[in-house]
Amino acid sequence: MLMAKLLDEKVEIATELGADRDYIAVIQAEEISRQMMVGTEGVFFLVLVLVGAWIIYRALVINERLKFAQQNFLMGVTHELKTPLASMKIYLDTLKSEKIPNEKKLEIIPRLKNDVDRLEQLVENILEAGRFEKSGYKVHKELFDIVQLINYSADTLKDHSLKQELVITKHGLPPELLFYGDRYALKRAIESILENSLKYSDKDRIEVDLTFEHDDKNISLTIADNGIGLEKKDTSMIFERFYRVGQVINQSKPGTGLGLFLAKEIIKAHGGDISAQSDGLGCGVQFTIQLKVMKHNENNIVS
Known part of the structure; x- marks a missing residue:
């Protein structure tokens, strides 16, 4: 409305001064062009302000998320050590x-060993996370039986289950399958996922199904597993460094938020993928690891 009024005033002044129609048309065209330019600049400036505000907002959100993750990590490590x-x-x-x-003392030794293993795993996870951040994970590949590794990891989980009944059911595992990869890194990744099933369960009987296809x-x-499950928003977030579901201060479960992060990085370093799926709280979690088979020739390994 204001722009139209200014244009009318200019035309009126030109008419009073006796300007001909051609000159008035030129004035109108120039004024319309100027108004369009001003409007375009205004829109551009508004978009620029909005984009800047969005970038600042995103930076603040990321900063708050980082602070929260660091707080989670420090509280988790403190709990894990104490x-x-x-x-x-x-x-x-x-x-x-x-x-x-002496009989009672013999019963204590496995529990003492579990605590030592837990501390050792904590220190190793922190060191590995630092290495990943600095230079990424470097795999040390060799040819090994991946079925034997899976069976060993499952048996190790049973040894750690002292308070709850643990039932592991295996499907589709062949007697043997050679795989070219980092044996110890993949063992850590699989055990991190299995331990997650043991840790995040509120049942006296924990059921874990292992399904192998190739x-x-x-x-x-x-x-x-048949554990406490996840909300949909957490199924992708749980693989982030230091991420733990909910506030650590309200959690009774031990952990630092590094286990699944390390598992993801190890699987990625092998050219694979890992994902989590859950139908919601109380419905358990399903982790799926995808790996590429590496064929072994006499002198080299090819994919």
């Missing part, structure tokens, strides 16, 4: 006591 150290101290004091029967080009390992 809990096994406290129980180890109790176990060692018990073992020193002459009043405790052809000439691909290997698929699905690990499904």
Whole structure:
């Protein structure tokens, strides 16, 4: 409205001064062109402001998320260190006591070993996460039996299950399958997922299904449990560094948010993929690992 009024005033002044129609038409064209330019510049400036505001907002969100992740990590590490150290101290004091029967002392040794293994895994996870951030993960490949590795990892999980009944059902595992990759890294990745099933369960009986499928080009390992499950928004976030579901301060489950992150990086370093799926809280979680089969020739390995 304001622009139209200004144009009318210019035309009126030109008419009063006796300008002919051609001159008035030129004035109108120039004014319309100027108004369009001003309008375009205004829109461009508005878009620029909105884009800048969005970038600042995203930076603030990322910064807050990073601060939250760091807080989660520090609280998680503190909890992970204090809990096994406290129980180890109790176990060692018990073992020193002459009043405790030897049979009871023998029962304590596996629990003490579990706490030592837990501390060792924590330190190793932190060191590995630092290496990934610095230079990425470098695989040390060799030819090994991946079926044997999966069976060993499942048996290790049973050894860690001291308080709950654990039932692991295996489907489709062949007697043997040679795979070219980093044996110890893949063992860590698979065990991290299996331990997740053990850790995040509120049931006295934990059920884990391992389903193995393969052809000439691909290997698929699905690990499904009957644990507490996940909300849909968490199924992709759980593979981020330091991410843990919910507030750490409200969590009774141990962890630092590094296990699944390391598992993802290891699988990616092998050219594979890992994903999680859940029908919601209380419905368990299904992890799927996809790997490419590497064929072994006499002198080299080809995909």
